[in-house]
Amino acid sequence: VADGSRPTSSALLVEGFAVRSKVLADGARQITAIHVPGDFFGLHSFLLKQMDHSVVALTGCRLALADHEALRRLMSVSTHLTRLLWMTTIIDAATHREWLVAMGRRSSLSHMAHLVCELFVRLQVVRLTDGLSYRLPITQRQLADTLGVSPVHVNRVLQSLRAEKVISWVSTSITILNWNRLVEIAEFDPAYLSLRSEAR
Amino acid sequence: VADGSRPTSSALLVEGFAVRSKVLADGARQITAIHVPGDFFGLHSFLLKQMDHSVVALTGCRLALADHEALRRLMSVSTHLTRLLWMTTIIDAATHREWLVAMGRRSSLSHMAHLVCELFVRLQVVRLTDGLSYRLPITQRQLADTLGVSPVHVNRVLQSLRAEKVISWVSTSITILNWNRLVEIAEFDPAYLSLRSEAR
DNA sequence: CGTGTACTTGATCGTCTTCAAGAGCGGTGG
DNA sequence: CCACCGCTCTTGAAGACGATCAAGTACACG
Numbered sequence: 431v432a433d434g435s436r437p438t439s440s441a442l443l444v445e446g447f448a449v450r451s452k453v454l455a456d457g458a459r460q461i462t463a464i465h466v467p468g469d470f471f472g473l474h475s476f477l478l479k480q481m482d483h484s485v486v487a488l489t490g491c492r493l494a495l496a497d498h499e500a501l502r503r504l505m506s507v508s509t510h511l512t513r514l515l516w517m518t519t520i521i522d523a524a525t526h527r528e529w530l531v532a533m534g535r536r537s538s539l540s541h542m543a544h545l546v547c548e549l550f551v552r553l554q555v556v557r558l559t560d561g562l563s564y565r566l567p568i569t570q571r572q573l574a575d576t577l578g579v580s581p582v583h584v585n586r587v588l589q590s591l592r593a594e595k596v597i598s599w600v601s602t603s604i605t606i607l608n609w610n611r612l613v614e615i616a617e618f619d620p621a622y623l624s625l626r627s628e629a630r
Numbered sequence: 631v632a633d634g635s636r637p638t639s640s641a642l643l644v645e646g647f648a649v650r651s652k653v654l655a656d657g658a659r660q661i662t663a664i665h666v667p668g669d670f671f672g673l674h675s676f677l678l679k680q681m682d683h684s685v686v687a688l689t690g691c692r693l694a695l696a697d698h699e700a701l702r703r704l705m706s707v708s709t710h711l712t713r714l715l716w717m718t719t720i721i722d723a724a725t726h727r728e729w730l731v732a733m734g735r736r737s738s739l740s741h742m743a744h745l746v747c748e749l750f751v752r753l754q755v756v757r758l759t760d761g762l763s764y765r766l767p768i769t770q771r772q773l774a775d776t777l778g779v780s781p782v783h784v785n786r787v788l789q790s791l792r793a794e795k796v797i798s799w800v801s802t803s804i805t806i807l808n809w810n811r812l813v814e815i816a817e818f819d820p821a822y823l824s825l826r827s828e829a830r
Numbered sequence: 831c832g833t834g835t836a837c838t839t840g841a842t843c844g845t846c847t848t849c850a851a852g853a854g855c856g857g858t859g860g
Numbered sequence: 861c862c863a864c865c866g867c868t869c870t871t872g873a874a875g876a877c878g879a880t881c882a883a884g885t886a887c888a889c890g
Contacts, residue, residue, distance in 0.1 A: 452731045460734040462726075482822040520674055535658040570838095583877090621682055782871090
């Protein structure tokens with residue numbers, strides 16, 4: 431989905447990985463969100479028409495499309511479902527805030543650890559983890575654009591996490607070797623993801 | 631509004647300035663949003679109950695409170711108003727994304743300029759600008775927590791914007807001396823704020 | 831077997847942080 | 861009234877973290 435375009439439907443990501451990103455004039459790119467299966471996205475364009483960012487697939491993806499017209503009808507019929515959709519966008523915002531904190535106030539080591547933690551718990555709820563391992567089809571270049579650092583530095587931070595035997599990251603396969611230490615480095619608290627269920 | 635609390639109402643900020651922030655274990659603080667009069671906030675707690683961040687007043691504030699119970703009734707009665715409230719949270723998220731880009735990929739000079747631009751156009755729509763001037767009751771310490779840099783560096787970036795005669799910033803009074811240059815430094819495009827009206 | 835991409839490592843450079851100290855200002859209490 | 865305190869802003873100096881430049885390795889693909 432291109433920046434500036436006006437999509438007429440939103441979508442549930444059924445399979446695959448995607449990111450939201452923005453590109454600056456000099457070509458620098460910043461990834462502002464990573465979407466995993468189970469994420470509903472594109473509600474931005476449902477309410478605001480024009481995209482202010484791009485959505486890019488990292489892999490082949492399967493989507494369940496939801497036409498804006500259908501969503502509008504849904505809204506007039508079900509307050510409950512409206513709340514749930516709205517809630518997904520609120521959680522997106524909460525995640526953005528957590529990323530802002532990570533960008534602004536965490537070391538790149540802690541930031542990276544935080545991302546590894548976040549993706550682990552998000553993938554766990556959709557059963558895409560295998561013990562303490564999961565797959566994340568992202569290159570170090572893209573990871574650099576996510577963390578807001580250079581690709582070279584991403585590599586060095588990864589080296590140091592590996593050296594400490596906190597994680598193993600080979601190709602697209604991540605394994606957490608020491609969860610407690612990882613959480614400690616990341617200062618990770620999953621509350622912002624609102625994963626535990628509560629009456630809605 | 632304290633992090634972790636469970637407010638029972640949301641609010642329209644009628645007068646005054648407030649910020650959303652998160653504090654890390656070592657005391658480092660990150661401000662993730664600045665609210666100006668006309669902003670509706672606290673919808674996070676309407677849908678998710680527990681706050682994942684704090685809201686702090688920068689000045690005395692006047693609020694118009696909206697009880698969650700009343701909002702729930704409103705949702706069941708008016709699809710249109712629901713859309714508008716939802717939309718404010720979507721714009722919050724879009725702003726968070728723009729801030730993420732600024733944090734990750736802009737120089738601190740550009741980041742600062744971007745913030746000055748954003749607040750100018752947001753205050754302009756609520757008629758709180760006077761020509762190219764506006765008031766922003768924020769200290770350099772708080773500004774540092776917003777931009778994710780040290781207070782000392784904020785001061786130096788401000789000096790350089792002043793030296794170039796791009797802005798004047800005395801106490802709480804900001805005046806833009808060279809809008810074109812400021813926009814150029816910031817690479818500012820207000821599209822993400824969705825201020826131009828469009829059928830909703 | 832050649833090419834492109836991702837990953838890795840080393841060396842140098844610049845931005846921003848940290849530490850430190852001083853100036854200006856408003857508020858408080860002796 | 862004025863000395864003192866605390867906070868903000870300012871400036872200098874040294875140092876850390878991350879960027880950039882550069883080169884080499886590994887691997888998939890045609």
